[in-house]
């Protein structure tokens with residue numbers, strides 16, 4: 001119930017639409033009850049005692065009812081599709097928003113393939129199963145109620161006999177439910193792995209080629225397909241067993257009715273027209289009853305997907321940046337200094353940073369250097385507010401804790417070692433995430449300062465060139481320069497360059513750094529680098545080892561660091 005309540009909120013905005021569809025379904029269901037009764041009237045009254053014109057009038061009414069039902073079905077289908085799509089969009093938007101707000105550790109632990117599968121497949125299952133099931137269920141229940149009423153009106157005793165099968169149908173479906181639910185879940189799990197497989201293998205296509213691992217990959221795929229086949233066949237066997245038992249009971253129903261009905265006709269207790277109408281109603285009764293049983297399967301499928309989404313979203317948040325958002329109150333426009341005061345950070349039980357003191361002043365270029373795994377990127381994550389320290393404070397101007405700043409992202413320009421480009425034009429990549437698109441001159445200046453202008457000018461479509469997310473057609477260094485242009489275009493108080501000039505030659509890197517300092521002289525420029533020549537450009541350098549600051553180059557002790565000049 002809790003799960004259904006969580007997802008019910010997506011149906012709420014569509015209450016009036018659902019009500020309309022529900023009413024139309026009611027009209028359509030009522031219409032479906034007309035024809036068997038008309039048949040009874042024709043057989044019992046019009047053919048023995050009436051005239052041809054009576055027959056025409058009754059048939060005219062029947063055609064009218066058909067037309068109304070067609071109109072209702074048309075409107076229902078259109079509304080239904082529209083609302084279904086809107087519901088998918090709302091669920092996906094919600095999950096997407098929640099996922100993007102998750103802490104970094106979530107993305108380290110969760111596979112992209114699992115997330116996309118969840119967004120594409122499970123959301124689709126929930127929409128089609130829950131939403132369609134809901135309406136189908138409503139329509140089936142309406143039809144069932146109408147048919148049961150008609151059966152009771154036609155012949156109470158015969159109705160009682162024939163209706164015995166309905167609860168039997170429901171009991172059987174209920175028995176199959178948990179088995180089918182598990183079976184669906186197992187299929188979903190392998191399909192999720194298949195999704196991850198495709199994403200991984202396409203992303204790592206260079207590794208596959210260079211290791212000539214085509215046969216190995218084909219084997220992995222075959223093994224996954226084998227698992228899916230196995231589980232799907234088992235599921236098909238279960239589903240078929242379920243529906244065949246139901247079909248058998250449905251087939252037996254009219255036989256019993258014909259036997260008892262025929263008996264009653266022989267003894268004058270029932271008319272032929274009533275029996276014909278009765279069998280017709282009965283045939284219509286089992287269809288919605290069976291469909292209700294299948295609804296059960298649909299609901300099961302939806303529940304499996306809902307549970308998967310709920311499990312996925314319930315993520316243990318440690319160092320949670322999101323947890324601090326409630327405390328975020330201050331909006332800042334200006335600051336002069338960021339200080340780390342005795343900051344320590346752990347991942348689980350493992351200490352990554354210990355008692356770190358750092359200072360980043362306006363107008364300074366600060367280097368962070370140290371062996372791989374020493375904690376440089378962790379400092380960047382703290383600086384960006386992606387993580388929170390376990391101990392110590394990160395302060396702005398020695399007083400305002402960083403986690404209390406609600407617009408911190410507005411002050412940050414982050415260029416990471418793995419550039420992240422989007423499948424949009426160069427211009428859109430550079431303007432990415434900025435509320436105002438900015439002038440063409442600003443865009444040009446950013447590309448010039450990032451030393452990308454010449455490259456861009458050689459492209460036939462210039463700034464309108466479409467960049468794929470992997471930056472095809474561009475060298476690593478060119479992609480890095482697009483990311484630098486993006487950060488420059490944002491023109492922020494803090495710019496962090498996390499080994500993102502590693503693909504550039506020294507002369508080009510130096511030019512870009514000087515351009516940045518010239519165009520943003522008041523910014524804090526933080527540079528993570530292993531290159532002595534890059535560190536030589538910094539006013540201050542922190543050397544980190546095993547989470548400790550082991551040395552510090554400051555404006556006052558530059559002479560001690562001649563090895564990096």
Ligand SMILES: Nc1ncnc2c1ncn2[C@@H]1O[C@H](COP(=O)(O)OP(=O)(O)OP(=O)(O)O)[C@@H](O)[C@H]1O
Nearest residue numbers: 105108347352370371372373374375376377378379
């Ligand atoms: N999410 C995480 N969970 C657990 N441990 C982590 C996580 N992220 C980083 N670490 C560990 O923390 C330590 C510091 O990592 P960090 O990425 O800060 O190092 P780094 O100096 O930037 O390394 P590199 O130069 O190789 O990028 C490493 O030992 C790493 O294995």
